[in-house]
Amino acid sequence: MPLDAARALAAAPRETRIAWTPKDVLLYHLGIGAGRAATEPAELRYVLEDRLRVLPSFVTVAGDGGVAGEGAGLDAPGVDVDLTAVLHGAQRIALHRPLPPAGEAARTSRIAAVYDKGKAAVLVLRTEAADGDGPLWTSDTQLYVRGEGGFGGERGPSPRLPAPAGAPAHVVDRGIREDQALLYRLSGDWNPLHADPDFAALAGFDRPILHGLCSYGMALKAAVDTVLDGDAGRVRSYAARFAGVVYPGETLRIRMWPEQGESAGPAGPAGGGRIRLTASAVERDEAPVLADTVVEFA
Known part of the structure; x- marks a missing residue:
């Protein structure tokens, strides 16, 4: 079997040095749809270097775009799987x-878990980054590998959460450009599934799909802008399950349920809390895109 769970879990962590500049952050922000409208003051904090605030989801591409991307962990010992699966x-x-607009860090990554889902395996890649001032972030990427289950391993936890109660406090729509995936991939996730129609067909799609991490970033930006008044530094954690695909040219509808109530004033919920969130594709009868999604903030 191409996947050797025991070998993958026993492998030594991979350590690398990474660096990023404001140009990398600006490109990432443009890749998730920032800068529309181009003269809107709220958007300029994402696209002008003299006032740049870093959206926390940038960590998924910081350095090289691969460690937290969809190809993450596929070069680890014991992992030899078909990328189309x-x-x-x-x-x-x-x-x-909060993330600085420019920095250097030591990054350590390893396969933290391998779960047996029967017809598929789930790999959990854990990545940690730290600079001279201490820890910066921890990232867990779950990769679903079709056809690699059935090896007798633990099934693992379920990420499912109860549905949010009541009507959402906020609903926003974000249009996805036809060239959004082509722009986003310049941040480092070169998986041809998002650009090559022939490769997408091999994976079972009628055309290239948007990167899951692109919609992930778009949804976080919507939550930060709508609930936290654009203060990206308040975000402490962000988790989402990819419930379905979204295609370039579609519209992402994002529903938000801030918990602990909303304070008076522009700063959003006071005293910290969390935002429950869902995202769907409007043009396909609101097919689910992101589910079990939670933003925790200070």
Whole structure:
């Protein structure tokens, strides 16, 4: 069997040095749809270097775009699988402090768990980054590998959460450009599933799909802008399950349920809390895109 769970779990962590600049952050923000409208003051904080605030989901591409992307962990010992069988199942990031617009860090990654789902396996890649001032972030990437289950391993936990109660406090729509995936991939996730129609057909799609982490970033930006008044530094963690695909050219509808109530004033819910969130594809009868999604904030 191409997947050797025991060998993957026993492998030594991979350590690398990474660096990023404001140009990398600006490109990432443009890749998730920032800068529309181009003269809107709220958007300029994402696209002008003299006032740049870093959206926490940037950690998924910081350095090279591969470690937390959909190809993450596929070069680890014991992992030899067909890329067309791999889907990004879920993503969680935890921020230890706000991200600087430029920096260098030591990054350590390892396969933290391998779960047996019967017809598929789930790999959990854990990545930790720290600079001279201490820990920066921890990221858990879950990769769903079709056809690699049935090896007798643990099934693992379920990420499913109860549905949010009541009507959402906020509903926003975000249009996805036809070239959104082509722009987003410049941040480092080169999986041809998102650009090559022939490769997408091999994976069972009628055309290239948007990167899951692109919709992930778009949804977080909507939550930060709508509930936290654009203060990205308040985000402490962000987790989502990828419930379905979205295609370039479609519209992402994001529903938000802030918990602990909303305070008076522009700062959003006071005293910290969390935002429950869902995202769907409007043009396909609101097919689910993101589920079990939670933003925790200070």
